[in-house]
Amino acid sequence: MSETVLQAAIEAATACADIARRTVLPHFRTSLRADAKSDDSPVTIADRQAEQAMRSILEERLPEHAILGEENGISGASSDWLWVLDPIDGTRAFLTGRPTFGTLIALFHKGRPVLGLIDQPVTGERWLGVTGGPTTFVSDRLPGTIGTRPCPEAAEAELSCTAPEIMTAEHAPRFANLQKHTRRTSWGGDCYAYGLLALGQIDVIAECTMKPWDWGALVPVVEGAGGRITDWQGNPLTLESDGTVLACGDATLLPELVRHLS
CATH class of the missing domain: 3.30.540.10 (Fructose-1,6-Bisphosphatase, subunit A, domain 1)
Incomplete structure (x- = not known):
């Protein structure tokens, strides 16, 4: 550009x-x-x-x-x-x-x-x-510094998702497996959670049934802060993506997360 x-x-x-x-x-x-x-x-x-x-x-x-x-x-x-x-x-x-x-x-x-x-x-x-x-x-009011935080192991990760009901029957057990391998899960946040990931407050976000207007703006924000954002297979997000979204602050964590979601 x-x-x-x-x-x-x-x-x-x-x-x-x-x-x-x-x-x-x-x-x-x-x-x-x-x-x-x-x-x-x-x-x-x-x-x-x-x-x-x-x-x-x-x-x-x-x-x-x-x-x-x-x-x-x-x-x-x-x-x-x-x-x-x-x-x-x-x-x-x-x-x-x-x-x-x-x-x-x-x-x-x-x-x-x-x-x-x-x-x-x-x-x-x-x-x-x-x-x-x-x-x-x-x-205007709240503190924050751009930059994701190091988290090389899923066991230390703070996982976030908007709501459990967004998980389909196909995706729910895969997400549950990811939960078992992370420190804890917090619910709620929608796009705000991705902003917090870019500020180093959250380590991993996994969601599905996402439309382009749900994730399009998140990709440059997360990646420009040092993180990665892909589908659950680790592929770049495009207009033809399957609606799964996986974001992580520490890029080295991505392969392990994809394994847990597979």
Whole structure:
């Protein structure tokens, strides 16, 4: 990615995160009604408004790029460049007043994520990763330094997952095997957990049934902090991936984790 394209992409992603934050925050901890989507996951007016606001910015600034959003699908002409948006990753957390949801903004090039941004509107935290460069972290209130921590053995690892019910019948026993080989498991967090992994607070995250808007932004953030993020077979994540996601802060741990999940 050229410096000109990179700068335009960073500015567009930042503008999207800013407007999504302004759109979402007034709805937080209010008596907001949620509708059920076809997969029974909740969606609110905050999700819809934030995605539309981000789309408007991208359509104005980068009209030659396509856009894929969780709420409104794909738009724009066919292009090697694709923005992938999740206005509120963790709508259940958002609806129950927990500040562990986030806005996810990713830019894919030829099917691979090259830019990722995680924004937590309530805490004022923001992670920005670009392929080939270091992840940056900005926080209005909370401390944090970018950089994953050493953890060469699974037995010492803090494992995280959003919720046990996301595991399918096929994946649940594989995840249970991974649990047996790690120190302990914490639940909840959605995209926020990946931000914590990039800050060296969590060692391993394993999830499945993930869509591109769930993981696209996470790849540059985790890898720019020194970690690895793949599918459960250790393969790079692409638009054709199977929905499994495995992230680890210490890259040397990846082969052992893949063995436990196989």
